[in-house]
Amino acid sequence: MTEIYLDNAATTPMSAKVINVIAEEMKNDFGNASSTYELGRKARHVIDLARQEAARAINASENEIIFTSGGSESNNTAIFGTAHSRENIGKRIITTKIEHPSVLKPMQQLEKEGYDVIYLDVDADGRISLADLKNALTPQTILVSVMAVNNEVGTINPLAEIGAMVRQSNAYFHVDAVQGLGNINLDVAKMNIDLLSTSAHKINGPKFLGFLYEKNSIKLPPLVYGGEQETKRRAGTENVPGIAGFGEAINEIAAVDKNKLQANYQKLQKIILNKLDQAQIEYQVNGGTRKFDSHHVLNLHFANVNTTILQTNLDLAGFAVSGGSACTAGTLEPSHVLVACFGKNSPRISESIRISFGRYTTEEEVSAFARQLVKIVGKIQNK
Template structure:
């Protein structure tokens, strides 16, 4: 990466060398159509189903509950819109939060225009909902609750098991956007009582344009798109077998054992970053907090008095890559809706915060270098 220090892994992560090798081998040797009955088709089908098994096991799901998609956006849209359309005769009420990803918020906005009612739960300054608010919001006509596991901008970690236990006895299905969580925190869909779950491979050192939707056995709605009978008639289109094989390899790299090891490393990265900046006299605060109810790989920091666009530009020129918020809205001049939900639209944090996010490629030496670079830039800007 041209000797730059890359810490925008929540936006996308570099593909692991093992993933690249797996995909290259598949593109060379497994070029058949997995729906074909000839030799090459059977080989493609074998790789497809082996990959599906690896991925299903990673969240304690059954193989038939995994539907391969083009990524988190398609998975979110499918789960939310198709649930609403399939269950509208049972009710038109949906519950979510104010700081979901746009791949959740925009489908919900479309459904509102179609006559559905959405309750958006408030978020506190640690990026958490009040579970009593959720309990009180659920009604007999509530058909879906959609709440993300890990927020992509600040890294807050939702109490997903508790949420699942609240939703399970009701008429609603429970969907969670796990794009930022999958491969970084342990997920057990049965223990957490999750009905629908969305992921994307490129957040965990896998390829882009591949993800999956977990659809609990017993959940039934029509496919989001129309076409062939791939993915057990649930998602048409010829499967991208090399990308799926690469996804499975990335999942193997991010095993539960690796998740625990990375958690310790990443929290150390956070403390080194924050403690180093404070020691150097930089006036900062963490948005949310460092560890309590937070995912290990994401941290959002308020750099008091310095606009995030100015700081980002100077960092980029110095060879450090961070982010001001979600990569999906990074071209926008609007403030972060996540920080507005947490602190209010008048808080300076919404214009003065940066996100740093780590992957298996990062080192403690890089973190220390970022501390030094930030210190020099901020002291120069403050003159």
């Protein structure tokens, strides 16, 4: 049985070119980039080229890019670095209730350290109120952390408007762009972004690699201490093959027109929704399918259809999707995103699945999935 993969918000398959680049680097450029002899210089050149690609993708300078182990490390570095280096200004931090755990858990730790963390509410579409943000900003606010695109419902936050507002305050503006890079256009200058986190495996690159954009005027303390790699901002011998692969992945996705990509994802969404409508299946879209949503994510609620049962049946039929709940260490926990959008007592919490597309997802795959989804949901709802 051939499995059809529709969980690209979780991770994406590496592109063939990325795999080839990594393999070649592992064979040919194995030197330590901190060494001064030729093999070391070759490795350093590889890193420099990837840094150029990363900077170009978000309209930054090369010396503002720090390679990390991924989105979680980038988020932790930005949050803890800002908090601990600016506590003389104040201890207020603003974020939202639907951030990734690699943002929310550092925030919870900072609360234990005496920081005042404000978690902004969101509406049913997963959007914050700009008025709420404005009201929460004070002279003591040192950081505002808002994700670019939500990983569960696809909501795109108005980064330019938020950046303009934060710029008038004492706070830094941090953006978790793990779901944003590759799916929407990002410009740190136009959006007044001070710190931005990314992850390679969300754009058909290697896992355990990402970068943190840190504006030139900002000098945060490192999260990892040791050697003087990444201009003393992130210790540890650089993963040269991985970074080369990341650079290739960025180069590939940068060449893709994001408007055309979103239009294609919207077409894939419509294949599923039209099939559900034709079969008169009862469903609701969690979040939205409008202009301010990234169409690579489609989160659906099916009344009276348990998430785990639906996901298991789809898995057995050869389709990989994500549940509306996350299973952690054997304990089923409700999605904090859906709870924030609809309330903890909403049936959507335990009756939703997330379907997410990637660059390699085909209409044939989605059509096959839609047929199977109708079959399974229809059977359960008509019992």
